[in-house]
Amino acid sequence: MRLYLIRHAHALSEEENPSRPLSPRGRLDTARIAAWFKANRALDPAHLWHSPLERARETAFILAHSLDLDAVILETSGLLPEDDPAEIAERLETFPPSANLALVGHEPHLSALATLLVRGKRKPAAFELQKSSVLALAPSGDSHKRTGRPRWHACWHVSPELIPPVI
Numbered sequence: 001m002r003l004y005l006i007r008h009a010h011a012l013s014e015e016e017n018p019s020r021p022l023s024p025r026g027r028l029d030t031a032r033i034a035a036w037f038k039a040n041r042a043l044d045p046a047h048l049w050h051s052p053l054e055r056a057r058e059t060a061f062i063l064a065h066s067l068d069l070d071a072v073i074l075e076t077s078g079l080l081p082e083d084d085p086a087e088i089a090e091r092l093e094t095f096p097p098s099a100n101l102a103l104v105g106h107e108p109h110l111s112a113l114a115t116l117l118v119r120g121k122r123k124p125a126a127f128e129l130q131k132s133s134v135l136a137l138a139p140s141g142d143s144h145k146r147t148g149r150p151r152w153h154a155c156w157h158v159s160p161e162l163i164p165p166v167i
Contacts, residue, residue, distance in 0.1 A: 002155065003092065003117075003137045004045055004102040005110045006063070007129040011055035022058045029132040029160045030059055034066030036163045042156070043134060045102035047072045047095075051079035053106070059132070060104040071102070079105035085113035085122055089149060092117075097139075110135070117152035120144030133159035 009026030022030070037043035043063075048071045050060035057075065064071055078087040088103065095101055103110070110129050112122040117137060119126055129135060136155040144151050 001095065001097045001139060002044075002100040003152070004043060004100070005114055005129065005135045005137065006059065006102055006104045007107060007110055007131055007133050008051075008053070008055040008059040008104060009062075009132040019054045021054045022062075026055070026059070026131070027062065030062045031066060032163055033132050033134070033158070033160055034063050036158075037063075037134075038067050042136070043067060043102070044100055045069065045071050046099040047074065048102045048104065049074050049076035049079065050104040051076070051106060053080070056104045056106065060102075063102075063104070076103075079103060079109065081106040081109050083109050085109060085116045088113055089116055093150065114154070117150075118154060120147050120149065120151070127154075127157070130159045130161075133157065 009030045010023050011020040011026055012023050048060050048064055050056045052075050060073060064073055111125045111127045114127040114135055115125050116122040135157045137152045138155050140151045140153045142151050
């Protein structure tokens with residue numbers, strides 16, 4: 001199983017639009033990162049869970065469409081910025097190990113979740129996900145001594161500023 005943690009793209013401010021959909025920059029960043037992943041096929045989730053917030057939903061659907069994913073797309077609780085990452089960590093333990101999963105969410109939740117999976121505790125944060133970035137994790141095959149939960153390791157981390165501009 002591969003787990004992809006994806007932070008939503010840049011959104012409009014609350015003053016511009018209270019539902020905070022993606023901004024033109026956010027849509028462009030998502031399209032750029034999707035084009036890069038389409039070329040290398042490194043992002044291949046069978047399931048794509050997103051938070052209930054508009055900016056995460058839009059990011060998820062743009063990625064799924066741009067990558068021609070035949071993924072199950074599902075609005076999922078437990079992915080809001082201040083949600084307890086242990087809720088998702090527990091759900092991962094019952095997720096089919098043969099399927100890859102992408103989570104589209106927010107900071108500081110995604111960094112806390114990644115840190116919890118890799119280090120066994122959520123603080124101090126070992127990761128920081130910029131908008132439109134993707135962090136890939138995989139199970140390491142062993143468990144954290146303190147919690148007994150499965151231990152994960154980081155495979156790669158990509159953000160829009162690392163992708164060459166389209167010429």
